[in-house]
Amino acid sequence: MRAAVIGAGMAGLASARQLALAGWEVDVLERADGPRADGYMMDFFGLGFDAAERMGLLPRLREVAYRIGAVEYVDARSGRRTASIDYDRFAEALGGRLLSLMRPDLELVLLDALADAPADSVRVHYGVTYDPAEAGDGGGGLGGGLGGRLAGADLVIGADGIHSSVRAALFGDESQFVRPLGLRAAAYVIDGAPDLHAEFDGRFVLTDTVDRQAGIYGLRDGRVAAFLAYRGDAHDGLDPDEDAPTRLRRVFGGLWPPIDRLLERCPPHPYDDVVAQVVLPQWHRGTTVLAGDGCQAVSLLAGQGASMAIAGAELLADLVGPCRDAAAVEAALGEVERRWRPVVEEKQAAGRRAANTFLPPDRLRLLLRRWTLRASSLPVVDSLVMRSIAGGTGLKGRAGA
Template sequence: MNQRILISGASIAGLTLAHWLARYGFQPTVVERAPGLRSGGNGVDVRDQAVEVTERMGILPRIRELAADVQGMKFVDTAGRAVARIDTRDPAATEIMRGDLVALLHEVTDVDYLFGDSIRDLTQDDDGVTVTFEHAPTRSFDLVIGADGMHSNVRRLAFGPEAQFIDFKDHYFAFADSDPSLGEDRWVTMFNTPGTMTGIYRSGNHARAKAYFMFRSAPLDYDHRDITEHKRLIGERFADDTSWRTRELLESALADPEFYFDALGQVRMDSWSSGRVSLVGDAAWCASPASGAGAELALVGAYRLAGELAAAGGDHRVAFARYDAALRPLVDKKQQIGPNARVMIPKTAGGRWLRDLFARLQLMKALGAVERRSRAKGLRLLPDYAPAA
């Protein structure tokens, strides 16, 4: 039952889902708008139950080999002097660059791919889903899963306009490749003015570095796929900031053809499924980069969705309900991002001073240790799904 499954999106959630569906005997096809795997992105954390998922996939040793090897965050003044440092290393987690994780997932996922294409329309009935593509011929599938990010095309087609589901968190952010000489090796260096952050992420295991920009703002009207417009927005917002190394980082970032810009937002939905269509990853529950839980939720969510479909013998009505019930408590917890944005971007000079004081007193490190112990206490082993007989 329901063997032919189309997955929209070849990133962490989509590839993980395809891997497990294929292992359970389904016939997944992955459609991806980009012409190939997207190699960019920032560092992501594989932690808690996501560690177990990657171990069962056989890629955990490689994840550890490719670890970003970043020690922590440091905050600097206009002269580049470190005013505070926070050690962010977690012995129970591994940080890896998003592109490296996607490449590993692709290596162990042998399914059909449609690169350079996307879904134009979909129509479902009692027998399946008819999918019209931008380029490929129209095809029929038993189920369609949207793993296509916060601005999900599948969600728009099956559930409604994006504005119904995105909770904007008053900030915009951008990142791009940058000159590594501008930052300290193995550290994320951040400089703040009230309401803004400029930073550089320098992995110990990669030749390049990532420049970061973030700023507080009312909602902006822009095309989320227009990179030229994205660069204009960041260029205008930081054009007059000559503090620290902002100008050098901006020049370097704007030269990157894979420059990435988006709103800091969360996706909130009462249900992740509609008939034969369901969602996974950021398309369903984006917790925002401020949560630090995007990869974790993508890996665990995809594993649970594939497992519930296998356990239900492909019965999507049973599987989608069980998937929602099993995963929603974790999603609700991870969407509680607390003061993370205020830590990275204090509103005022006074707030920045207080943040730096807390960091120097190691209070943030202590709070992080408490949070990690709390996570460990709440962890349960993931189910070892077996396909229904």
């Protein structure tokens, strides 16, 4: 059996590895020229942590994880700390089953893990686009010069993100399915800023501000990461001709001196996208199926996008892996959706509830968040807050990263 996976992100790579271990031949098509270097720090816990443990990936993930003692909020005018969250207490609420990972590091671990499959069973093709005009037997087009060789795939997995081309080919324009939550998020990493790295090495610091929030933290090898969240989406008057660095400098300029220094070094093409969820009535058609954010985007407000991508990919491979004909594959895809959709819907509901906590729209709600975080140092309140975070959004999801 042969599968074509469109997208070499977390859902795509995890699906490819698990299917190859089940005896499939898999080709992964990725339009980017190589693994992505952008992305922000993520809390990795819950169902994805459990799946990674079953997949034997935890030792490698622990090697690339970061140790974060606390998330600090600061007053943008004075730089004074206003509140903090003890990260160790959050980890304790999860029984220690928590990792802080940069998205590019997680992707590289999954890419390296393809070597666990039989030799030549997985092939990753970078710089290859998906062309829906070249339809294969599975109902998906496979462009970039590989269409002829892959057109007979027994399964096509659309793991090409929230703006999925596979989904568009199957079900129509994304405006029907992508539900913006009124926010945007940007992230990038800079090098060669030793003064900033010295100030923020081992720290995760966020501005305690209304309608926009900037985060800064030091990484390995002297790098410094920026995370920027602000109100706005594709439908509220953003200038489509304004490039991302210009927009970020306009929105965040003057917010806090360390952020101004980061904005001076903003690369030409940082990650900058709408914060949204994906809701659609069906995830597959024939033997073509959507995976990851293409069908189950929970948004960074839910704090478990990477976790859900890997757990969903494991379930997909577990159910489809034993199939040996198209009818069995299609039936298995229906079972994946029946089992996984309620889980996705629960996480999406948690993400919607977190919107005003994540980025307070006014000073009253900012103060409410600040008081809640300060009260979390009290034993009883602490337990309630940490259980709430563990059961819904991640710590840095609540904090703005």
